[in-house]
Amino acid sequence: MPSCLRPPRHPASRLVTALAALALTLAVTGCGGAATRANSPAPTVSSVPDRVEPLTPAPAPALPVTVTSADGTEVTVTSAERVIPLTGSLNEIVQTLGLGNRVVARDITATFEQATKLPVVTRGHDVSAESVLSLRPTLVLAETTSGPAEAIRQIRDAGIPLLVITPAKSLDDVPKRIETVAGALGVRDAGARLKQRTAERIAAARKDIPGDTSGKKPRVAFLYLRGSASVYLLGGSDSGAASLLEAAGAVDTGKESGLGKDFTPITSEALAAAAPDAILVMSKGLESVGGLDGLVKIPGVAQTPAGMDRRVVSVDDGVLLNYGPRTDQVLTSLIDQLYGKA
Numbered sequence: 001m002p003s004c005l006r007p008p009r010h011p012a013s014r015l016v017t018a019l020a021a022l023a024l025t026l027a028v029t030g031c032g033g034a035a036t037r038a039n040s041p042a043p044t045v046s047s048v049p050d051r052v053e054p055l056t057p058a059p060a061p062a063l064p065v066t067v068t069s070a071d072g073t074e075v076t077v078t079s080a081e082r083v084i085p086l087t088g089s090l091n092e093i094v095q096t097l098g099l100g101n102r103v104v105a106r107d108i109t110a111t112f113e114q115a116t117k118l119p120v121v122t123r124g125h126d127v128s129a130e131s132v133l134s135l136r137p138t139l140v141l142a143e144t145t146s147g148p149a150e151a152i153r154q155i156r157d158a159g160i161p162l163l164v165i166t167p168a169k170s171l172d173d174v175p176k177r178i179e180t181v182a183g184a185l186g187v188r189d190a191g192a193r194l195k196q197r198t199a200e201r202i203a204a205a206r207k208d209i210p211g212d213t214s215g216k217k218p219r220v221a222f223l224y225l226r227g228s229a230s231v232y233l234l235g236g237s238d239s240g241a242a243s244l245l246e247a248a249g250a251v252d253t254g255k256e257s258g259l260g261k262d263f264t265p266i267t268s269e270a271l272a273a274a275a276p277d278a279i280l281v282m283s284k285g286l287e288s289v290g291g292l293d294g295l296v297k298i299p300g301v302a303q304t305p306a307g308m309d310r311r312v313v314s315v316d317d318g319v320l321l322n323y324g325p326r327t328d329q330v331l332t333s334l335i336d337q338l339y340g341k342a
Contacts (some may be wrong), residue, residue, distance in 0.1 A: 047321050048329040050115035054195055058098035061186035069164040077161050079138035080185045084274065085141045086127055089322040091115055093181045094141070096325040097190050104135050111318035129154035143167045168323035170243035170299065174198060177324065194325060201328035202247075208332065209249040210339050218250045218338050220313065221276035221306065224263055225285035225295070232289075232298055233263035234270055240321040241280060248334040250278075268300030276306045280340060282317040284312050313337040 061080040069075050083102050085091040088109030095103060095114050106118040108125065122133040124280050129151040132140060140155055140162040156162050168177055175195045182191020222235035222245070235241050235252070236259030242252040253274035264270070279301070289295050292310055301307040315333055319326055 027267055048316055048333050052092055052096045054096055055098040055101060055190055058192035059187040065186050067184050070166045071164045075161050075163045077139050077184055082136060082138045084132055084137040084140045085211040086317055089324050090141045092324045093178055094321060097182055097187055097194055097224050109318060113164055127151040169240050174323050174327055198341055204249045205331040206247060206326045208335050219253050220245050220250045220280050221253045221274050221278045222280045225281055225289050227288035232266045234266050235263055236260040236261045248331055248338060250338060272298035272306050278311045278313050279306045280313045282320055283314045284315050284317045
């Protein structure tokens with residue numbers, strides 16, 4: 001989830017530690033080879049614009065405010081002049097609220113256009129307290145998965161207000177996160193406007209789902225792939241993708257199969273049981289296995305309806321699981337690709 005060579009520290013970011021261990025220990029089991037058809041469609045690519053759309057006019061923060069962090073800490077914010085969001089998802093919310101000129105740094109998962117020129121304050125996926133403190137932030141926004149814990153403590157010990165926010169897992173989290181960030185920045189009215197705009201756009205996107213009198217919904221398996229690290233995982237009910245797929249009128253086969261965890265190693269048996277009509281992947285994950293040709297060589301993939309039809313839905317890593325102000329665009333891309341509009 002969602003962010004470039006890992007599950008993002010938005011919903012799927014909570015899996016970083018577990019996936020790092022899996023990368024060292026997992027071996028993909030099962031058998032199978034590539035299967036193609038003469039009229040196989042090419043995989044489509046996410047059409048989500050790689051930029052955010054800020055509210056206008058930009059709001060003026062009304063501070064100070066005191067808010068409660070997800071870890072129970074009371075945080076008093078007296079200035080929003082220099083803000084450092086430690087995930088791409090949080091960076092996106094701040095920028096979309098119209099406060100992009102106050103954001104002074106990013107982590108590597110903030111890949112949208114307005115953030116790309118900001119200095120990076122993470123080493124790999126770990127927060128560098130020294131880099132954060134050197135930029136003299138007046139507010140740091142983190143998630144419960146941000147770490148290492150020592151770096152978070154070091155920032156707080158330096159007297160910097162640091163708000164920890166629960167990662168997103170579903171569509172229900174979108175308004176909550178917008179409200180939380182807007183409250184910490186002292187722009188609650190702007191937060192209310194952004195929540196309304198986002199909800200209206202999500203509702204509009206969902207109206208484009210074609211009707212099917214048969215009642216049959218597309219079955220989609222979410223695969224997390226990092227070929228360079230030999231990580232090949234099947235998403236379960238806690239992967240973060242289920243809510244999006246269901247909103248797009250599809251069935252998350254991992255959730256339906258009873259996979260209660262976030263991710264499990266791909267096996268031929270698990271894929272056969274899931275029998276997906278389409279496979280959802282992050283774009284960089286697809287690239288990491290050599291594209292569609294490499295994907296169908298993963299054991300078990302070629303034997304699924306999705307593999308035989310070479311039907312792949314690809315969305316950019318940096319936005320797929322963000323559950324933020326661009327969620328309507330993610331849904332539109334999923335719907336277009338699933339129902340052949342792309």
